[in-house]
Amino acid sequence: MVIASQLWQPFQEFVFMRRALLGGLVLACSTAPLGVFLILRRMSLIGDAVAHGILPGAALGFWFAGLSLPALTLGGLGAGLSMAGLSAWITRRTGLREDASLAAIYPISLASGILILGMAGKRLDLLHLLFGSALAVDSQTLTGMLWVTGFSMLLMAVIYRPLLLDTLDPLFLRSVSRLGPLAHGLFLTLVVLNLVIGFQAIGALMVVGLMMLPAIASRFWSRRLPVLILISAAIGCASVWLGLLLSFYYSLPSGPAIVLVAGCGYALSVIFGPVHGLLRRPPLLSSQ
Amino acid sequence: MISCLGLTWGVPGQPLTPALNMNLAKGSLTAVIGANGCGKSSLLKVIAGLQKPLSGKVLLDVPRRGNVAFMPQQQFMDRQFPISLQELVAAGFWGKNQTAQQRSDKLNAVLTDWHLDGLEHRPLMALSGGELQRSLLARLCLADAPLLLLDEPHAALDELGQELLWQHIQTWQTEGRTLVVVCHDLTAVRKHIPQALLIKSSGTVLAPTMQLINPSQVA
Incomplete structure (x- = not known):
């Protein structure tokens, strides 16, 4: 019973732990479908590019407005979207491979973010921006997270079918409906929005882990899309909860603790997952 | 049903054929044949409105959306x-x-x-x-849909499946649908499809299948 109470007690006792938990849980639920669809669309790396892209925007927001939530959010949103858009535009216009174009965006964004923070002079902790601090989620940030994640889940439910068909068979969808590109655009916007709102809680780079690791892990547990999304959300929520506890009891940074728990979930899934996990026979042929 | 006016397609600056002018009647069944890379699939996409032509245009009797069913090659899935x-x-x-x-x-x-x-x-x-x-x-x-565009529908089908396919194609045609079918199997084309569009870089020919495909080519 000692163990059971230890699992709850920090959240009962401390408001900042409750806020961190609630924020993390809603974030895990709203990033789950995004991560799953990013993988299905073969865009797993977009999240990384956007997360790096957020940095210079958030740094600019900080420079001009200080540590204000709307300024950081708007700056991050604008920069994240334009970095993702810029990379897609270069690919389309020049034929540069998509992964190369994204890889070019990472260092540029990261370096300019750090440079701007340096020029801003004041001490916004770079580590805070990169890796966040779930324990510093104040009630304003939490309210923002609840709105954004609620909106995001609702919009995902609305665009679910066109997005599904656009992912599986875009040519077919385009022959029967004009919703494909719209669904794609809204989806990308939601990805950026979630990364921006998440970076204030667990950091720009860590939120990508919370988005992608559970989604990739879920692939080893089911072959049905709705189930994949639910499993991914469950793994994400469990990671947030366990990660926060680890961070509380062992004084670890919360963002990395959450992401590493999700990483353990991924490793266990790769090994034990019933859908082509390492211990299952027959293994998936590499030709597929 | 389908009118192509001065149509060229392909990558910008390198149209695959000279401009194509043709009319396909409502209820017609047409095969598209030609060597690999001659632009058969691209032509289908241009007709379906999924790819922009380099010049000219494709006119359809009906609005595209909801009236054109396009079946892509399955390897893209x-x-x-x-x-x-x-x-x-x-x-x-x-x-x-x-x-x-x-x-x-x-x-x-x-x-x-x-x-x-x-x-x-x-x-x-x-x-x-x-x-x-x-x-x-x-x-x-x-x-x-009244207009069906099929890109290699016979691929990957066994004998029974192919028979099923050709039966359906016949039914679709008797129902008055217009069909354009990209097909590599010249024997099957000769047997089941009355007219064919042969795409060559020198020019495109629309003619009865019997004229375009000699029995010697088939054997």
Whole structure:
């Protein structure tokens, strides 16, 4: 019973732990479908590019407005979207491979973010921006997270079918409906929005882990899309909860603790997952 | 049904053929043949409105959306996609106003029609190439469009599947639908399709199949 109470007690006792938990849980639920669809669309790396892209925007927001939530959010949103858009535009216009174009965006964004923070002079902790601090989620940030994640889940439910068909068979969808590109655009916007709102809680780079690791892990547990999304959300929520506890009891940074728990979930899934996990026979042929 | 006016297509600056002018009548059945890379699939996409022509235009009698069913080559489909055969086929209902009962009846009918009974809940990953191809054809049936554009529908089908395909193509034509079919199998084209569009870089010829394909080419 000692163990059971230890699992709850920090959240009962401390408001900042409750806020961190609630924020993390809603974030895990709203990033789950995004991560799953990013993988299905073969865009797993977009999240990384956007997360790096957020940095210079958030740094600019900080420079001009200080540590204000709307300024950081708007700056991050604008920069994240334009970095993702810029990379897609270069690919389309020049034929540069998509992964190369994204890889070019990472260092540029990261370096300019750090440079701007340096020029801003004041001490916004770079580590805070990169890796966040779930324990510093104040009630304003939490309210923002609840709105954004609620909106995001609702919009995902609305665009679910066109997005599904656009992912599986875009040519077919385009022959029967004009919703494909719209669904794609809204989806990308939601990805950026979630990364921006998440970076204030667990950091720009860590939120990508919370988005992608559970989604990739879920692939080893089911072959049905709705189930994949639910499993991914469950793994994400469990990671947030366990990660926060680890961070509380062992004084670890919360963002990395959450992401590493999700990483353990991924490793266990790769090994034990019933859908082509390492211990299952027959293994998936590499030709597929 | 389909009018091509001074149509060229391909990559910018390198049209695949001289400008194409042709009319395909409503209810006609036309094969598109030619060597690999001559632009058969691209022509189909241009007609479907999925790819922009380099010059000229394609006019259709009917609005494109909802009236053109395009069946892409199946190798472009992600076989690991986590949905079942039934969900893939049911996508053909897109934009159709029907009750759940009507949908389920129709769905069962096309699944039986294409010999897919019992496979409804199979994930795409576990389907054979022929089963996937028949699912795509079943989806096409549900889409119920007056103009059908098929890119190598016979690929991956076994003998029974091919027979099923040609039967359906005949039925579709007698129902008054217009069909354009990209097909490599010249024997089958000669046997089942009355006219063919031969695409060559020197020019494009629309003629009865019997004239275009000599028995010697087939053998």
